[in-house]
Amino acid sequence: MLQAIGLTSTRRGDLPLAVDDVTFEARPGEVTVLLGPRGCGGTTALRMMLGLEPGRGITYFRGRQLHRVAHPAREVGVLLGDVPGHPARTVRGQLRMLCAAVGVPASRADDMLDIVGLSALRGQRLGSLSLGMDRRLGVATALLGDPHTLLLDQPSAGLAARDAHWLHGLLRAHADHGGTVLYTTADSREAARQADHVVTLERGRLTADQDAAAFARTRPRPRVSVRTPHAARLAVIVRREARAAQRSVEVVAEPGGRLSVYGADCASVGEAAFRHGVLLHRLAHEEGDCEKADGAEGEGAEGYGADREGVEGTNGPREEGQKTDEGPTATRADVPLPAVTASASAAASATVSAPRAGDGARPLVALPVGRSAVGGHTGGKAAAPVPQRRARRGPMRPVRYELRRMAGVPSTAVTLAVGLIASVAGAVLLARFQGVPLTTALAAWPEVLPLPPAALAAGLLGALSFGDEYRHPALCTGRGIVPRRVGLLLAKLLVTAGAAVLTATAAALADFGALRLVYGAEAVTVPGNWPVLVATWTALCVGCGWAGLLAAGVFRVTAAGVAAVLAVPVVVAPLMQWAFVGRSVRSLGGLPGRLRELLWPRWPFDTDTALLAVARTTAQPVGAAMVLSLAVLTCAYLLTGRRRGARW
Known part of the structure; x- marks a missing residue:
C-alpha cells in the first residue's frame, strides 16, 4: 500500500503551487495512474514521494516512510525519464555496477537483460540506445532489487505501439503478483485501458479519484x-x-x-x-471508452499510438533532443507482445513459477536474490509489521561498485595510457640534457611542468571518481542512494589510491626501462636510496588522486578536481614558501630519534630512516602543500555534506 498524504510543493515566487494538497492511495495488486497534462504536477508529486523535491506531506510505503526503509532499492523501483549513466558504459556494465549498489549478485544483471529482451544488446553503449531499448533498460534497473512498488514517470511517452504494449503488460504482471504500480500519463485513453485506479490532477490539485470503470464512463469524451x-x-x-x-x-x-x-x-x-x-x-x-476497436481506421481503430507517428508517442510530439525509437510501429491496440529470445521466456517462466521462501506471493519477473521478505511482495495481503531499521543510503558493496564504475568506462584506460606515454617521452627527452639529475628524468618532471605526467593522470582519475558521479549519475537519489556517504567516500579513496599506486609503479618501471633501452644499462643505474624515492613518488601520486577526488566531491564537477590538483604546486606551495620565508631559530634535527624514545623504546633502528624520510618529504614545498590541501578539502567535504543534508 502506497499512501500519499497532503503533498504540497514549496511555492516559488508568485508562481502557483505545482502540487497543492494531494492525497491518494495506490493499493497493492493494482495499477494506479496519475493522469493529467504536462504541468499538472504528476512528475513533481512522484519526486516529492521520493524526497527529491522540497515540500510538505508524508508518503508511506507499506506503512513506512522511505527514509525509514533499510534498503530503499528493494522497496521502491524508480524510472524517472531516461536511464542515468555514462553514455560510454555498456548495458551489462551499467546493470552489474548497480547490482553492487543494490546489494544483489552480479548474475542478476544477466537475468534482467534476458527478461526485458536486451540480451543481444548487453555490449551496447548507453549513448547509442534507442528510446525503446533505453526504456527497457530503465525497467530492468527499476526491477534489480525486486521491489514491491514501482514508480514511473511517463513510461510510455514516445514509445512505439509494440514497446508500449510490452511495457504495460509487464506492469500488469507486477501488479498481478502483489506489487504496487504507480505511473503518470497524459493520455486518458491509455489510463482507462491500462489502469485499475485513476487519480486525475489538474493544475496541481486532485480533481478526481476513481476506479477504472467509473473513469471510463465519465471522464473521456468522444x-x-x-x-x-x-x-x-x-x-x-x-x-x-x-x-x-x-x-x-x-x-x-x-x-x-x-x-x-x-x-x-x-x-x-x-x-x-x-x-x-x-x-x-x-x-x-x-471513442472515449477506450475499448479495443475492430473497425476501420476512420472509426478510431488505431489503439496505442493512435494518430502518432515515428518520433511521436502517446503523450504528444517528441521534445528536441529526446531519443527516438527506430523500431517498427503498429496500428492496432491488440498488438502481440514482442518476441524475445527463448532464454528470456524460459527465465521469466522459471521465475514466475518459483515461490520465494517466507513470502506470500511469487515474484514478478525477478529471480530470487536470497533476501528476507522485508522487500518482497505481499500478494495483496497486509504486510506483517517490520521492525524499524536504520536506512542504508550508500551502496551495499561500495568497493565493488567503485571498481566497476572506474573500470566500466574507456576514460580510465585512456588516462592511464596517455599518462604513461607522456611520462616515457618526457623521461627520454630529459635524460638527453646535461645536468639533469637521474631522479628528475625518471619522474619525467621538468621545471616547466607543475607536476609529472603520472601524478596528473592520478589526479584526473581521482577527479573523475566524483565528477562522473554527478555528471552521469549512476547512483540515482530516486533509489534512496546518494553519492555523499562516508562508506562510498572511503571506497573511492581506497580505489583511487590503488589506481594511483598502479600509475606510479607503471610509470617508474616504464621510464626506467625506456632509459636503459635508449641510453644503455651503464648510463642508468638504480639509485642507492631507491626505497625512499619510491615511497615519495608513490605518496605524490596518491596525494594528487585524493586531492582531485575530494575537490570534485566538494564542487561536484571534474574540472574543479583537476584545478585543485594543479593548484597544489602552482598556488599553495608558493604561498607556503612566502609565509615561512626567513631564517629559522629552532631546528627539527633529531625529531625521529626523540619520537622513537617517546613512543616505543625498542623501536627498530630502520624506523628512524623512514621517519626522517617522511619528515623531509613533508618539509618539501609540494609535500607540505599537498598535506595542507588534503586537510582543507577533507574538512570542506564533510562540512558541505552536512550542509546539503547528507546523512552520515
Whole structure:
C-alpha cells in the first residue's frame, strides 16, 4: 500500500503551487495512474514521494516512510525519464555496477537483460540506445532489487505501439503478483485501458479519484480527430458554423497540424471542410471508452499510438533532443507482445513459477536474490509489521561498485595510457640534457611542468571518481542512494589510491626501462636510496588522486578536481614558501630519534630512516602543500555534506 498524504510543493515566487494538497492511495495488486497534462504536477508529486523535491506531506510505503526503509532499492523501483549513466558504459556494465549498489549478485544483471529482451544488446553503449531499448533498460534497473512498488514517470511517452504494449503488460504482471504500480500519463485513453485506479490532477490539485470503470464512463469524451495543413483556418470555420447552428462545439488545437473537435461528428466536420476547400489528411471518430476497436481506421481503430507517428508517442510530439525509437510501429491496440529470445521466456517462466521462501506471493519477473521478505511482495495481503531499521543510503558493496564504475568506462584506460606515454617521452627527452639529475628524468618532471605526467593522470582519475558521479549519475537519489556517504567516500579513496599506486609503479618501471633501452644499462643505474624515492613518488601520486577526488566531491564537477590538483604546486606551495620565508631559530634535527624514545623504546633502528624520510618529504614545498590541501578539502567535504543534508 502506497499512501500519499497532503503533498504540497514549496511555492516559488508568485508562481502557483505545482502540487497543492494531494492525497491518494495506490493499493497493492493494482495499477494506479496519475493522469493529467504536462504541468499538472504528476512528475513533481512522484519526486516529492521520493524526497527529491522540497515540500510538505508524508508518503508511506507499506506503512513506512522511505527514509525509514533499510534498503530503499528493494522497496521502491524508480524510472524517472531516461536511464542515468555514462553514455560510454555498456548495458551489462551499467546493470552489474548497480547490482553492487543494490546489494544483489552480479548474475542478476544477466537475468534482467534476458527478461526485458536486451540480451543481444548487453555490449551496447548507453549513448547509442534507442528510446525503446533505453526504456527497457530503465525497467530492468527499476526491477534489480525486486521491489514491491514501482514508480514511473511517463513510461510510455514516445514509445512505439509494440514497446508500449510490452511495457504495460509487464506492469500488469507486477501488479498481478502483489506489487504496487504507480505511473503518470497524459493520455486518458491509455489510463482507462491500462489502469485499475485513476487519480486525475489538474493544475496541481486532485480533481478526481476513481476506479477504472467509473473513469471510463465519465471522464473521456468522444471526439473527432482531424489532421490538416490548414488547422487554424479549419478551427475558425468549425467554430463559426457551430455558433450559427447554436451547437456547443469545442475545438482544441494540437501540435503537428491536428485538431480535436468535441461535440461534433465526422460528417459535419468533413462537410464544413469540403465547402470551404480545406484539405484533410485524416478524419476519424475516436471513442472515449477506450475499448479495443475492430473497425476501420476512420472509426478510431488505431489503439496505442493512435494518430502518432515515428518520433511521436502517446503523450504528444517528441521534445528536441529526446531519443527516438527506430523500431517498427503498429496500428492496432491488440498488438502481440514482442518476441524475445527463448532464454528470456524460459527465465521469466522459471521465475514466475518459483515461490520465494517466507513470502506470500511469487515474484514478478525477478529471480530470487536470497533476501528476507522485508522487500518482497505481499500478494495483496497486509504486510506483517517490520521492525524499524536504520536506512542504508550508500551502496551495499561500495568497493565493488567503485571498481566497476572506474573500470566500466574507456576514460580510465585512456588516462592511464596517455599518462604513461607522456611520462616515457618526457623521461627520454630529459635524460638527453646535461645536468639533469637521474631522479628528475625518471619522474619525467621538468621545471616547466607543475607536476609529472603520472601524478596528473592520478589526479584526473581521482577527479573523475566524483565528477562522473554527478555528471552521469549512476547512483540515482530516486533509489534512496546518494553519492555523499562516508562508506562510498572511503571506497573511492581506497580505489583511487590503488589506481594511483598502479600509475606510479607503471610509470617508474616504464621510464626506467625506456632509459636503459635508449641510453644503455651503464648510463642508468638504480639509485642507492631507491626505497625512499619510491615511497615519495608513490605518496605524490596518491596525494594528487585524493586531492582531485575530494575537490570534485566538494564542487561536484571534474574540472574543479583537476584545478585543485594543479593548484597544489602552482598556488599553495608558493604561498607556503612566502609565509615561512626567513631564517629559522629552532631546528627539527633529531625529531625521529626523540619520537622513537617517546613512543616505543625498542623501536627498530630502520624506523628512524623512514621517519626522517617522511619528515623531509613533508618539509618539501609540494609535500607540505599537498598535506595542507588534503586537510582543507577533507574538512570542506564533510562540512558541505552536512550542509546539503547528507546523512552520515
